[in-house]
Amino acid sequence: MDDGKEGHVWRGRIRDRMRGRATPLFIFEYATIPAASVWTGSRLWVEHFRSAGLRAGDRVLLALDPSPAWLMIFVACLWEDLTIVPVQPSSSSITLEAMRRFDARLAIAAAEGSIPAVVSPDRHGCPTQLVAPREAVFLPSRDTRLILSTSGTCGRPTHAAISDRNLDAVLCSHIPELGLDEHDTCLSTLPWTHAFGLIIDLLTAIFAGATVVRDAANGRDVSRLPALADDWGVTRACMVPLQAAKLAESETGLRFLTSLQGGVIGGAPVDALLARILATTRLRVGYGQTEASPGIALGQPGQWSDRTIGMTIGCETSIDCHSHLLCRGDNVCDAVWSESLGVVRMPAGRWLDTGDLVSQSPDGTMAFVGRADHAFKLSNGRLVNAPELERGLAHVLGGHAVVLITTRDHRTIDITIVASDAETLRSVAARGDEGLRRVAEPILGSLMRHLGRCTVRADHDVERDVKGQFVRPQRHGYPVRDDRTGRKNPSSSFLRVG
């Protein structure tokens, strides 16, 4: 094979790190695979890709659960300079739709039956039948190694095109700082389809030669994590604030958190209560958007304060006169993926506006103040694009209703429906709990399970909590006059849902 030629960023590193090596070691619920076997499996996938006629920059959809096969394919794609599009496994029709959206030539999925351009691994993770790739519409994306969906915190949700340079920058800046090495055992719970779980968690562990223990429940049931950690001697774990907060609710969970020698909490802001708990651990805050691969800032172990995001790492940051945090450097993605245009290049050396408002202390430590827009994140990292949802809900409610979506605890969302006149107020309230739920469901989609409160009220000044997740008070300054008294701020009608 054509090994180690100049220009292939990953080949030397992969060979050095994996061929014949016992670590990194990957432990799944039903399989354990050392680097050496990931390596040999990846060679079979390399042969498969070449036999299928794939060339550098061809896009490959990786639609598998975390598994030995996933690792082999990922490594083979890096080796061949293919563009990897990791997505959640789904039905055949959704996989085919994703292939179209990302113009993928090949998909690897656990598909039932024969689907055009879709390959399924065998039970050892190795390639099976050779299939004809799909014809691509756009040119190969040679400089793009990963296409990752963003939550939209830097604007509308999009697909960041992460290059080798971007990946390299974050791995080189983060691995030494995190102090990862072959003696570490990392508990992996975050999705490998998102930047935090893939790059900050998994790839740093791989290239440090650590052992990776993958939680079969993908981190959704944190109650099982302490036992898993005990079984395998876990030393590190990355997680979102919601996971840490849930763990901290139990004695065993708290013991697990304090037992860890390291790990990164990221994906959403950490509130004061959780920060106080995390200050008793060696965990640290991590901050960055997918567009920044996603490493912008990192805290020190155990150094927590309300909404801290740590200090700049591996790039240049600036806070403009409006408190927007900007970032520039090799970690900032060079392009985005557009379904209609393919790879769209971004200006070289650009400043990335994170859309976050940040303050900075004299020692350089930054703290999240709020969002420049009205979107906010739940503590599981899920972005809630409040204005868009509010517009959608207001539209279906009709009349003169104004909708405000907020959160009190970062776990659930509250919907306040503000009526500008008594008639609309009565009309909306008459829908009842279930009626409002039915109205909200098509708009909120999967966010419905986070719906905590739905209130209907008349109010004078509706504003977001400046000290909370939200900024720009008085976006809706809708004075409401009581029809009977003529006074502003009539008493509210309150309707609780769920």
Add this chain to the structure above:
Amino acid sequence: MTMTATTFVSSDVLSQLGRLTQAQADACDFGVVQVDNAGKIIIYNQWEANLAGITVQSAIGKSFFTQIAPCTNNGLFFGVFKKGVAAGSLDSTFAYTFTYKMKPTNVNIHLLHDSASRTNWVFVKTV
């Protein structure tokens, strides 16, 4: 980390570990490797040799964990072996993925210290 073994090794084999010969090991339809406390190979059966693509004679005397199967030189495999031998209570089974004939192959592993004969064993079976 590893559980007390639910083993694939037949009771016939388990009952005669202290007396098991190379020929008897060769008759097994799974991998049988006897090692000393440091991991040096004493018995290496034909089944394992065939799949690993090496001769029995070339394996004898070498370190199983660092020379013959270096992909086992980690905390899970060699680490468990060393701890178990030191404690005199090695009896662990787990799933692993070896590379046989240049192909990843899922196997079950049973690491065992036979206290009666004071011998150490690595049993391997493909799944």
